[in-house]
Amino acid sequence: MAQIPVQTIHRDPQLFYWILIPITVVMILTGVLRHYATVLMATTPKKQELPAIREQRSLLRGINLRTNANAISPASFQARKDYLVNAYEKGDFLKEPDKKGQAAPNPMTDPAAMEGMMGMMKGNMAMMIPQTLIMGWINAFFSGFVMIKLPFPLTIKFKSMLQAGVATRDMDPQWMSSISWYVLCIFGLQSVFNYLLGSDNAASQMAQQMGQMGPGAGAQMFGPGVDPDKQFKAEAENLAVLAHEYTLAGVEQRLLETVKV
Amino acid sequence: MSSSLSHPPAHLPPSVALQLSQQAPVTLRNTPSVISSYSLSTLWSAAETPELWTEYENLMLSCLRTGDEQSAGQCLERLTERFGAENERLMALRGLFQEAIAKDDAALKQVLGEYENILAKDPSNMPVSKRRIALLKTLGKTTEAITALNEFVDSSPTDAEAWAELADLYVTQGMYPQAIFALEEVLLITPYAWNIHARLGEILFMAGSTGDSSGDKYLAESLRRFCRSIELCDDYLRGYYGLKLATNKLLTSLPQASRQSKSDSTLPLPDLKTVERLNETATAKLSEIVRRSVSGECEGYDKGEVIAAKALLDSGATKTIR
Numbered sequence: 001m002a003q004i005p006v007q008t009i010h011r012d013p014q015l016f017y018w019i020l021i022p023i024t025v026v027m028i029l030t031g032v033l034r035h036y037a038t039v040l041m042a043t044t045p046k047k048q049e050l051p052a053i054r055e056q057r058s059l060l061r062g063i064n065l066r067t068n069a070n071a072i073s074p075a076s077f078q079a080r081k082d083y084l085v086n087a088y089e090k091g092d093f094l095k096e097p098d099k100k101g102q103a104a105p106n107p108m109t110d111p112a113a114m115e116g117m118m119g120m121m122k123g124n125m126a127m128m129i130p131q132t133l134i135m136g137w138i139n140a141f142f143s144g145f146v147m148i149k150l151p152f153p154l155t156i157k158f159k160s161m162l163q164a165g166v167a168t169r170d171m172d173p174q175w176m177s178s179i180s181w182y183v184l185c186i187f188g189l190q191s192v193f194n195y196l197l198g199s200d201n202a203a204s205q206m207a208q209q210m211g212q213m214g215p216g217a218g219a220q221m222f223g224p225g226v227d228p229d230k231q232f233k234a235e236a237e238n239l240a241v242l243a244h245e246y247t248l249a250g251v252e253q254r255l256l257e258t259v260k261v
Numbered sequence: 262m263s264s265s266l267s268h269p270p271a272h273l274p275p276s277v278a279l280q281l282s283q284q285a286p287v288t289l290r291n292t293p294s295v296i297s298s299y300s301l302s303t304l305w306s307a308a309e310t311p312e313l314w315t316e317y318e319n320l321m322l323s324c325l326r327t328g329d330e331q332s333a334g335q336c337l338e339r340l341t342e343r344f345g346a347e348n349e350r351l352m353a354l355r356g357l358f359q360e361a362i363a364k365d366d367a368a369l370k371q372v373l374g375e376y377e378n379i380l381a382k383d384p385s386n387m388p389v390s391k392r393r394i395a396l397l398k399t400l401g402k403t404t405e406a407i408t409a410l411n412e413f414v415d416s417s418p419t420d421a422e423a424w425a426e427l428a429d430l431y432v433t434q435g436m437y438p439q440a441i442f443a444l445e446e447v448l449l450i451t452p453y454a455w456n457i458h459a460r461l462g463e464i465l466f467m468a469g470s471t472g473d474s475s476g477d478k479y480l481a482e483s484l485r486r487f488c489r490s491i492e493l494c495d496d497y498l499r500g501y502y503g504l505k506l507a508t509n510k511l512l513t514s515l516p517q518a519s520r521q522s523k524s525d526s527t528l529p530l531p532d533l534k535t536v537e538r539l540n541e542t543a544t545a546k547l548s549e550i551v552r553r554s555v556s557g558e559c560e561g562y563d564k565g566e567v568i569a570a571k572a573l574l575d576s577g578a579t580k581t582i583r
Contacts, residue, residue: 050385054416061418061449068452072445073482073528248485249528252535255488259542 007172009146019142019178026137027185030130031193038126046115051095055228058093062235070247077244088236091229134182139165142178150174266316266323273323281323285332288320314340318354325361333358352379353388360396369400387417398430406430414446421450425457428464437468455493459500462486466507477514481530483507484539498550498566501543505573508540548574 062084069077091097143165154162154173166177176184266281273281292313321336337351337358344351356372363369376393379386390413397406410427414420424446431440444461451457462483469479484507490500515533531539551571554562 047383048385050416053385057417057419064419064449068449071448071452076442076445246528248482248489251485251488251492252531252539255492256535256538256542259491259546 007175009149009175011146015145015147019145020147020181023138023142023178023182024185026134027182027189028192028196030134031189032196034126034130035193035197038123041122041126043115043119049095055093055095058087059228059231059235062088062232062239066235066238066242069242070245072246073248074244074246081239081242085236085240088232088239091232093232094228131186135179138179138182145178146171146175147178147181148176150176266319275326278323278326281320282327282329282332285320285324285329285336289332289335314343321354321358325358330358330362333361349386349388352386353392356389356392356396360392360399366400369396372396373400387420391423394426403430403433407434414443418446419450421447424450425460428460432464432467437464437471440464441468453493455490455497455500458486458490458493459497459503462490462500462503462507466503466510469507470510477511477530480507480511480514481528484511484531484536485528488539496546496550498547498562498570501546501550502566502570502573504539505543505547505577508536508543509577511536512540544574544577 065077065080065084072080087093146163146166150162152174156173158173159171161183162173162176162180163171164177164183165179166175317336317340321333321340324330324333324336337354340351340354346352346355356376359372359375360369363372373393373396376389376396379389380393384390390409394406394409394413397403397409407427407430410423410430414423414427417423424443428440428443428447431437431443441461441464444457444464447457448454448461465479465483465486469476469483484504487500487504487507491497491504494500511531512533515530515536547570550562551567551574553559554567555571
């Protein structure tokens, strides 16, 4: 089998100074700028009103009672259960007692929920706008340049990824175009940002992607669109059917068995 | 800054607090006074850490404890520069500072008025409402403090600190059932806190010692609480101390107790033999702890508690001799 001749392309060394380095520097600078823009734009989380705090914590109290009921005596548990179940069913802890029984408000019209969505929008915008701009800039100035040769062989599948913007069929996939270098920069500068801005910086995209994927469980529980009255009713039911078993029953025997003097 | 600064200073022994506060001027000089999160210099200087601000807060508390108001003021200034005067926690810290430098009750009342102004504007300011309650307690207005705390736990019933404080206030008023209720709430939040179990045992013991008809019930419950606290934490001095006290008391009262009516809701009284064995165990364990801590074999016990345990053992010994 004949040896495939190694492709050589004579490149102007100026390409290196005027394309590769500028793209990298611009990418780093935008990352830093984006970090500070996000920090500046971030709104402090809106403070909760006292009734809202009361509503959440009263529900948590019920959950605490349910999980840790065994620590208190049956009489105390019974008293608390009666009180909480009654209060939950009457809706005493609701933030707006007169709105009891109505459906949960549409999260789109709820101003408190809009606030959170605006925050997310801002974050996304801070990501998207610079990327679009730089992409346009690179497309306008540097499209079609072959910039570097990777020092390792690659299969043909990598061609579309590494040679974006260079429509040459026979070129070895080791050669890289400027747009590909840009894409590589987007994903590869993570550690540079970590070094420059600290590990919890706003420029790193991983955090943002994670944030979009799974908001915390706490947000789910009291998030917009959840009807607190229904939650209270469910908790009341959980409490009502709970079987109580006192931890202190027989503790003195347990202790006498375990303690060695 | 030293490592002891990163823990809340309430439990530091006075000597450590004094040492920290004596080093405060040096510490303050060595840390940069202005850290801005927006300047370019953060790119090459060390980034600010959350620990730094915790240390400032703790240093300030230590300084206030030892009377170094100048350094405390400096800490507060730096914290204010960083977080702004409207920060809830800082409002409470500033109030604490003003309470500490207040010369007389009139000045304290003025601080109280400020707290009430803040709370009128924003009733959900938890740190400041806690400060207000603490100040009411300082001023000796216990009943008002209790009322305020009751409102507080109504709106924030998952706050263990507030419930524990409420229990302490009720104990000072001799309202044991209410104090027991409050401590049970703490237990519902932190079910494995052995110190809370022991504290509840202590209050139950106090309630049982008042001498009314249900005294034995309280004492039995108290005994079991102490048992539970020892079960959760081996060699817990307070637990054994309480266990010995409770068993001593029960040993004198149980023999003449009428056989109680068996009701479903409460546990039956422990039988005499178990109580005797528990008493023996507690005595043995207490003397072992006292012996080991006096000989310096094991560290970590509070000196005052060891002395109290020794006194208890000695009194028990003389009684048996007699």
